[in-house]
Amino acid sequence: MEERKIAFDNISRFLAITRYDIEQHQLINDQSLNIHGENWFRDIFNFVYDLNLINANFLSANYPAIDLVDDINNIVYQITTTRTKDKVEHTLTKIAETIYKDFSLKIFFLLEKAKFNKETRDYFFNKYSINISDILKDYSDLIKDIETLETDKLIELNKRFFSFDTTKYTDEIILDLIFKHLLKEQKKIKKDFYEDFGNVDINSKIEINSINERISFEIKKGADYRAIIDNFCNEDNMLEDLREYVINNLYRNILIETLSSKISKRELILKQTPELQDLASTHNIDFNMLIKKLHNQIENDIEIQDFNTMNIAWIIVSYFFEICDVGVDEKC
Numbered sequence: 492m493e494e495r496k497i498a499f500d501n502i503s504r505f506l507a508i509t510r511y512d513i514e515q516h517q518l519i520n521d522q523s524l525n526i527h528g529e530n531w532f533r534d535i536f537n538f539v540y541d542l543n544l545i546n547a548n549f550l551s552a553n554y555p556a557i558d559l560v561d562d563i564n565n566i567v568y569q570i571t572t573t574r575t576k577d578k579v580e581h582t583l584t585k586i587a588e589t590i591y592k593d594f595s596l597k598i599f600f601l602l603e604k605a606k607f608n609k610e611t612r613d614y615f616f617n618k619y620s621i622n623i624s625d626i627l628k629d630y631s632d633l634i635k636d637i638e639t640l641e642t643d644k645l646i647e648l649n650k651r652f653f654s655f656d657t658t659k660y661t662d663e664i665i666l667d668l669i670f671k672h673l674l675k676e677q678k679k680i681k682k683d684f685y686e687d688f689g690n691v692d693i694n695s696k697i698e699i700n701s702i703n704e705r706i707s708f709e710i711k712k713g714a715d716y717r718a719i720i721d722n723f724c725n726e727d728n729m730l731e732d733l734r735e736y737v738i739n740n741l742y743r744n745i746l747i748e749t750l751s752s753k754i755s756k757r758e759l760i761l762k763q764t765p766e767l768q769d770l771a772s773t774h775n776i777d778f779n780m781l782i783k784k785l786h787n788q789i790e791n792d793i794e795i796q797d798f799n800t801m802n803i804a805w806i807i808v809s810y811f812f813e814i815c816d817v818g819v820d821e822k823c
Contacts, residue, residue, distance in 0.1 A: 494642075494646055495642045495645060495646060498645055498646045498648070498649035498650075499637070499638060499645060499649075501649055501653055501654065502634070502637060502645075502648065502649050502653050503634055503637075505653045506630050506633070506634060507630065508668060509528075510601065510602060510630055511668040511669060512668055513528065513572070513601050513602060514602055515668060517572055517602070528570060528601055529546060529558050529559065529570045530546060531652075532559075532568075532570060532599065533545070533546060533559050533568075534652065535633075535648075535652055536559070536568065538644075538648055538651065538652070539633070539636055539637060539640065539648065540636070542561045542564055542566065543561045543562075543563045543564065544559040544560065544561045544566075544568065545559065545560055545561075546558065546559060547559060547560050547567075554585075554586075554589045554591065555585045556569055556581065556582040556585035556586055557569060557585075557586060557589065557591060558570045560591065560594075565593070565594045565595060566594055566595045566596075566597065567586065567591050567594045567595070567596055567597070568596075568597045568598075568599055569582050569596070569597075569598045569599070570599050570601060571598060571599070571600060571601070572600060572601045572602050574600060574602075574603070574604065574605035575605070576605075576607065576611055576614075579598060579605060579615075579623065579627070580615075582596075582598060583596075583615075583619055583621075596626055597626060597628050598626055598627050598628065599628045599629065599633075600627070600628070600629040601629075602629070603629055603630075604627045604628060604629035604631075604632075605627055607623060607624075611623075612624060669793050669803055670720075670733060693710065693711065693714055693812075693813050695820070696812065696813070696815075696818060696820045697710065697711075699818075699819065699820055700778045700818040700819060700820075701777075701778065701779070702778065702779060702782070702818075703779050706779055706782055706783065709786075709805040709808075709809070710782075710805070710808065710809045710812055710813075711809075712805065712809070713805040713806040713807075713808065713809025713810070714809045714810075714813055716806045716809075716810075717809075717810055717813060720733075720806070720807075720810050733807075734811070734816065737785075737789065737807055737811055737816075738764055738811060738816045738817070739764050741785060741788045741789065741792075742764065742781075742785050742811075742816070742817060743764045743767060745781060745784045745785055745788070746759075746764070746767040746768060746770075746771055746781070747759045747760060747767065749771065749776055749780075749781065749784075750767065750770055750771060750774065750776070753774050754770065754774075764816075768817075768818075768819060769819070772819045778817075778818050778819075781817070782808060782812070782817060782818070785808055785817065786804045786805060786808050787804075789803075789804040789807050789808065790803075790804035
C-alpha cells in the first residue's frame with residue numbers, strides 16, 4: 492500500500508507541475524510543450540486505457556482537429572489548450588468531414604477543461620446529439636482514472652512515465668511555476684503597503700504570537716526556503732504581487748471573517764490589513780487559527796501539496812510570518 496501511495500503521489504504531483512509549466516509557456520506563446528505533450532499523453536493514454544493511439548501527424552493524410560487516432564478501438568483524441576465553444580464546435584465540424592466521423596471523440600485539455608453552462612450543453616446536444624461533458628477531459632479526469640488502476644499497473648505507470656527524470660523539476664522551478672500560477676489567477680485589489688520589508692527573530696516572534704508546537708515546526712521548516720522565494724520573486728518583480736495575493740487578499744478576508752463576530756463588518760472592510768491584524772491581537776484572536784486558515788486557503792489554491800517533504804503552502808505562510816505580514820511583533 493505504501494508503494495502504491497508513493498507512486499500515485501508522484502504521478503499526481505508531476506502531472507500538476509507539468510500543467511503549470513505548459514501554462515507559463517502559453518503566456519509567452521511558446522507551443523513547444525504542447526507539441527511534446529501530444530506524444531507524451533499518447534503513451535500515457537495507451538497505458539492507462541489499454542489503447543493503441545498513434546499520432547495523426549504520422550498518417551499519410553493529416554486530418555484537422557485530430558491529434559491521436561486508434562483505429563482498433565475506434566477512438567480519436569484532440570489535445571488542446573483552447574477552451575472556447577467555437578473551438579469545440581470547430582473540432583466537431585471538422586471531424587464530421589473525415590473518415591473518423593463515427594469514432595468516439597475525446598478532447599483533452601492540457602490546462603483546465605472547458606466548463607460550459609446549461610445553455611451551451613443543450614446547444615451541443617440538440618445540434619450534435621452528444622453530451623459534451625462526456626467528451627471534454629483534463630488532468631482531473633485522468634488522475635481519477637489513474638487512481639482506479641490496479642496497484643501493479645499504477646506502480647508500473649509511475650516507473651515508465653514519471654520517474655525517468657528526477658531533475659526536470661527542481662524545488663526552485665516548482666516554486667517559480669506555482670507562484671506564477673497563483674499570481675495569474677489573482678484579482679488585483681488596492682495595495683495597502685505601509686512598511687518596508689523587514690525581518691525579526693523567528694523564535695521570538697513564535698513566542699510572542701503563542702504559536703503552538705505543530706505550527707511552529709512547520710514555520711521553522713518553511714523558513715529555510717526564504718532565500719529561494721526572495722531570489723525568484725525579486726528576479727521577476729513578483730514579491731509585491733505575491734504579497735498582494737496572500738496578505739491583502741487571502742489573509743485580509745480571513746481577518747475580516749474572524750473579526751466580524753466582534754466588530755461590524757461594515758467597519759472592518761474600511762480597514763487595511765495591518766489594522767485588521769492589530770485588531771485581531773487586541774481582541775485576543777488565536778493566531779494559530781488564523782495561520783492554519785491561511786495555510787489551508789493557499790493549499791487549496793495551489794493544488795500541489797508536497798515536494799521533497801515540504802509543504803509549499805507552509806513555505807509561503809512562513810515567509811510572510813517571518814517578515815511580520817502574518818502575526819504581530821513589537822519590532823515590526
